[in-house]
Amino acid sequence: MPTFLTEEQELMRQTAREFAKNEVAPVAKQLDETHEFPWAWVKRCAELGFLGIPIPEEYGGVGADALSEALIIEEIAKESGSLALIIDAHTSLGAMPLLFEGTEAQKQKYLVPAAKGEKLMSFGLTEPSAGSDAGGTKSTAVLDGDEWVLNGSKCWITNIGAAETYIVTAKTDPDKGNRGISAFILEKGTPGFEVGKLENKMGLNNSATGELIFKNVRIPKENLLGKLNRGFPLFLKGLDEGRLAISAMAVGMAQGVLDRAVAYSKERVQFGKPICKFQAIAFYLADMATEIELARTLLYRVARMHGAGQNFSKEVAILKYYASEMCVRVCNLGVQIFGGNGYSRDFEVERFYRDAKLLTIGEGTSEVCKIVISGNVLA
Amino acid sequence: MANIVVCYKWVLDEQDIKVNPGNLALDTSRAKSKISDYDRNAIEEAVLLNEKDGHKVTGLTFGVAGAKQSLKDALSRGPAEAVWVNDPVAAEADAFVTANVLAGALKKVGNYDVIICGEGAADTYAQQVGPRLAAVLGIPAITFVNQMSIEGDKVVATRKLGDCTETVTASFPVVVTVLPEINKPRIPSLKQVLGASKKPVTEIKLADLGLNPDDLKRKTTVKSLKGYAMTRKNVIYKDGSTAEKVAKLVAELAKEGAL
Numbered sequence: 001m002p003t004f005l006t007e008e009q010e011l012m013r014q015t016a017r018e019f020a021k022n023e024v025a026p027v028a029k030q031l032d033e034t035h036e037f038p039w040a041w042v043k044r045c046a047e048l049g050f051l052g053i054p055i056p057e058e059y060g061g062v063g064a065d066a067l068s069e070a071l072i073i074e075e076i077a078k079e080s081g082s083l084a085l086i087i088d089a090h091t092s093l094g095a096m097p098l099l100f101e102g103t104e105a106q107k108q109k110y111l112v113p114a115a116k117g118e119k120l121m122s123f124g125l126t127e128p129s130a131g132s133d134a135g136g137t138k139s140t141a142v143l144d145g146d147e148w149v150l151n152g153s154k155c156w157i158t159n160i161g162a163a164e165t166y167i168v169t170a171k172t173d174p175d176k177g178n179r180g181i182s183a184f185i186l187e188k189g190t191p192g193f194e195v196g197k198l199e200n201k202m203g204l205n206n207s208a209t210g211e212l213i214f215k216n217v218r219i220p221k222e223n224l225l226g227k228l229n230r231g232f233p234l235f236l237k238g239l240d241e242g243r244l245a246i247s248a249m250a251v252g253m254a255q256g257v258l259d260r261a262v263a264y265s266k267e268r269v270q271f272g273k274p275i276c277k278f279q280a281i282a283f284y285l286a287d288m289a290t291e292i293e294l295a296r297t298l299l300y301r302v303a304r305m306h307g308a309g310q311n312f313s314k315e316v317a318i319l320k321y322y323a324s325e326m327c328v329r330v331c332n333l334g335v336q337i338f339g340g341n342g343y344s345r346d347f348e349v350e351r352f353y354r355d356a357k358l359l360t361i362g363e364g365t366s367e368v369c370k371i372v373i374s375g376n377v378l379a
Numbered sequence: 380m381a382n383i384v385v386c387y388k389w390v391l392d393e394q395d396i397k398v399n400p401g402n403l404a405l406d407t408s409r410a411k412s413k414i415s416d417y418d419r420n421a422i423e424e425a426v427l428l429n430e431k432d433g434h435k436v437t438g439l440t441f442g443v444a445g446a447k448q449s450l451k452d453a454l455s456r457g458p459a460e461a462v463w464v465n466d467p468v469a470a471e472a473d474a475f476v477t478a479n480v481l482a483g484a485l486k487k488v489g490n491y492d493v494i495i496c497g498e499g500a501a502d503t504y505a506q507q508v509g510p511r512l513a514a515v516l517g518i519p520a521i522t523f524v525n526q527m528s529i530e531g532d533k534v535v536a537t538r539k540l541g542d543c544t545e546t547v548t549a550s551f552p553v554v555v556t557v558l559p560e561i562n563k564p565r566i567p568s569l570k571q572v573l574g575a576s577k578k579p580v581t582e583i584k585l586a587d588l589g590l591n592p593d594d595l596k597r598k599t600t601v602k603s604l605k606g607y608a609m610t611r612k613n614v615i616y617k618d619g620s621t622a623e624k625v626a627k628l629v630a631e632l633a634k635e636g637a638l
Contacts, residue, residue, distance in 0.1 A: 007451050011572045014452075018566045049569030062569040072569075 005071070012068050016075035019048060024079040032082070032351050035205040037162050041083050046117020050076070051090055055099060059107055061115035067303035070248040074299075077252025078259070081355035082206035084252065085362075088245035089158035089207070090114070093363075094121025097167050097183060097238045101226035110165050110185055122163035124154035124212050125235055131156070132368045134169070134232055135177040139214060141170035141184060147218045148184060153196070154212040161195045161208050164188045168212065169231045176229065183231040185223045192217040203354030240313050242363040243320035244303060250323035250359050251296045257334035257352045258288045264347075265337055275337070284337055288330045295323040314376035321369035324359035331356045381434045381492040381529055381551065385425045385458060386481055386512070387418035389442045389449040390502040398606030405606050412445065414452055417497025420557050423564040425495050426457030428529055435459055437488070441480045442469045454575035455567040461578070462488055466585035473597040474507030480595075481508070482515040483588035488581075492551040493534055498523065498558050509556035519549040522556045 005013070023044060031038055045051050053069040055061025062068075069091070077084040098111040098121075113119040130136035139152025150170055157166075166186040173180030186193055196211025226234045262285060265276035275281045302319045305312040331353040335342035342349050360366045395410035414422070425436045438453040438461040440446055446469070450461045464484050468476065485491050496509040506522075513520030521527075525544075526537040532551045537544050539558060567575075585595070614631070616624040632638045 007448060008572055008576065011452055011455060011567070011575075012569050015566055015569060015572060022566070047568060048566065053569065062573065064569060064573065068569075 005067075008064075009068050009071060012064060013071040013075060015048060016050070016072040019044065019050075020075050020079040024076065024083060028080045029348055029351065031080075032205050033345070037208050038080075038083060038086070038206045039162075041080070042086060042117075042120065042162070045083070045087065049117075050087055051117035051120075052095070052115030053091060055091075055095060055111065055115035059099070059115050060112040065303070066244060066306035067300060070244060070299055070303045073245055073248035074252035074255070074296075077249040078256035080206070081249060081253050081352065081358075082204045084245075084249045085204055085207045085358075086120075086159060086162075088242060088249065088363075089123060090121045090163070092241035092245040093123035093238050094159070094163070094165065094167055096241045097123070097225060097234055098185075100237060101183075101234055103222070105222070106185060106225065114165060119164035120159055120162050122157055122159035122166045123235075123238065124157045124166055124168035126156045127152070127154055132365065134181060134235070137169060137171050137181055139168070139170040140174070141172050141182060143221065144218075146221045148221060148223065150184065150186075150193075150214040150217040150219065152214050155196075156199065156209060157212050158207050158209045160198070160210050160212060166193075166212065167225060168214075169235060170214075172231075173229055178232040180229055181231040182228055183225040183234050184219060185225050186217065186219060190217055190219060202357060203351065204358050236313075239363055240316050243316045243369075244299075244306060244312075246359055246363045247295070247299050247302070247316070247319045247323040250320075250327035250356070251292060251299050253352050253356055253359075254288070254292045254295070254327045254330040257331050257349055258285070258292060260347075260349055261285060261288065261334045261337045264341075268339075281337055284333045288333055291326045291330055295319070295326045299323065314373060317364070317369040317372035317376075320363065321366050321373065324356075325366060327356045327359050328353075380432075381428075381532075382490040383425045383428060383434050383436045383493045383495060384439050384462075384485060384488075384491045385418070385421050385436060386439050386494065386496045386508070387422060387449070387453060388415040388497075388500045388502075388508075389413075389440060389446040390415045390500060393501060396606075398608065400608060403605040403608060405604060412448065413501075414449060414456075415497055415501040417499060417501070417557070417559050419456070419497075419564040420559050420561055421495045421497045422453065422456045422458065423562045424527065424557055425493075426565075427562060428493075428527075429457070432529060434493075434529065437462060439481065439484060439488075440464070441466070441472065441477055441484070443467055450580050451572070451575040454578045454580075455572045456564070457567075457571070459578060460580065462581045462583060464583045464585060464588070468585060468595055471597060472595075473599045474503075474505050474511055475598040476595055477508050478511035478515050479590055480585065480588065481512050483590050483594075484583055485512075485516065487583065487588060492532070492553075493529065494552065494554045496554065496556045498556045506556075509554050513554035516552070516554070518552045518554060520554040520556070521547055521549060523558055524555050525558045525561050527555060527557070527561070 049062045052061030053064050057063040073084050095114045114121045141148045141150045169181050172182040192215040194213040196213050198210040265281050266274050268275045298319045302315045334349045335353050338349050341347045389412050391410040392413045397406040429436050436458040438458040441464040499506040510520045521536045523538045524536045525539045528535050533548050534553050535548050537546045616627050
């Protein structure tokens with residue numbers, strides 16, 4: 001398959017592929033069942049550089065482009081959506097806002113250990129009454145002398161507990177809606193900053209997702225990230241990064257399902273021949289391959305736009321909407337090809353099916369993506 | 380500090396080669412290339428020796444123009460520099476030609492103390508290049524090595540033979556061919572991948588090696604190249620006791636000449 005990648009991009013993809021095949025695949029099913037946080041994987045990701053792919057070398061990262069990051073996430077997602085999501089939450093959502101808006105001191109203190117993979121990151125925006133509608137944020141931050149005092153809670157936050165550094169949003173001007181939100185850097189262990197209960201999710205069982213609680217959390221004044229009341233545009237920019245990563249996950253997971261379905265359809269014999277010899281099954285495989293290739297083509301294009309420094313907000317919303325819905329459709333067909341075995345936990349496609357559904361929801365639902373797309377189309 | 384040269388071959392990835400079930404012809408049109416598997420063990424061993432005692436590791440390959448792609452791959456795995464003998468002759472080279480070319484390149488490059496090769500290549504697995512290279516250079520070869528160390532100006536290596544192992548010592552310069560069990564090659568990190576492009580590469584033309592035309596004429600001839608098809612007969616011996624079923628199976632295998 002010609003993909004017009006550079007030698008470095010091919011080799012970085014090879015690194016990710018070897019890691020995914022040799023170290024992720026053999027235990028992915030077992031870990032999905034235990035729901036444990038995959039520390040062994042995360043430590044290897046740190047060693048291999050997967051936790052600082054787009055972060056410049058001067059801040060401890062690899063300094064690779066967005067396409068390289070997409071290729072790596074794609075390879076990992078072929079074996080584990082959970083691990084791909086952990087990397088997304090750490091890098092795209094957690095570390096990138098620090099790179100965009102952090103002061104030099106903040107970058108040295110928080111971004112360098114994050115990019116080296118020494119400290120995981122997490123990003124907290126969603127609240128019970130605020131998600132897509134960020135203006136509904138109820139958490140507050142009030143300046144008291146040289147300290148910000150945070151109160152409130154967050155939900156559906158990925159990497160909680162495992163992360164050492166958190167970027168969270170809070171209202172700093174209650175009267176100003178989206179223009180009254182600011183971003184802050186919180187360290188795990190700060191008094192009053194608690195990790196609440198973990199969600200019992202349908203899938204992506206190895207990514208720790210749940211609540212953060214702030215009870216009079218006092219943090220230094222300098223932990224404001226970016227400008228006061230300008231948290232909203234900052235996390236919109238971070239969400240664009242996240243949508244690219246989610247799309248790479250979608251392409252990788254769908255490819256993982258197609259690969260498994262192809263192998264199974266050649267082995268499974270019914271009515272005296274492998275089921276891939278039946279046109280109904282062969283056409284399912286054709287549909288899956290077609291949809292994946294379309295999404296992958298757009299993924300690489302949007303990643304290249306990002307790498308070229310172009311605004312890609314509209315295109316990444318289109319990509320995320322299409323790729324995530326595509327992944328669910330492909331997983332559905334994958335389970336169908338496996339028949340009864342597809343419904344069994346003994347085979348892996350059901351895990352991908354469960355994991356895939358998050359992709360149409362996280363980092364902006366398909367409906368929110370359509371708001372972004374239509375807004376751009378009508379502008 | 381020893382100068383370690385690791386020889387590697389850039390081969391087609393056998394997983395990408397399709398076999399036409401009809402005429403058993405090989406379709407390599409969509410096959411990617413890779414560093415031959417056992418040569419990855421050779422590279423890893425050289426890098427491990429360097430990490431332990433501090434040696435200089437150089438990668439060496441003889442390949443066609445497409446083997447340029449292999450250089451960053453090899454360098455990302457740890458060698459400090461790479462030497463590439465670039466010539467179309469490589470496509471048709473057998474072990475005789477390859478050993479002559481590698482020996483010529485080593486003489487041109489000069490300093491070499493330990494030359495490490497994989498036991499055999501992933502495509503032909505002829506297991507010839509290492510010993511032939513030693514013969515051309517007139518130096519010892521230690522084959523089937525599953526453990527090795529460098530002590531002063533000597534290599535101490537354990538050879539895994541049919542029913543025993545033997546430990547041998549040879550003074551520099553020496554060729555060592557390693558078995559896959561000698562180590563587990565590391566996956567290069569992203570930083571190693573990107574760092575590879577900063578390492579020096581020397582490209583040598585075949586004409587600069589001063590070899591005789593006869594050195595470049597292969598000694599073997601490929602008459603045809605075909606995939607193999609594994610067809611199953613799907614015979615199941617169901618009836619009778621286990622002993623009877625085994626007896627039937629053995630009788631059938633004997634009849635077919637398999638036993």
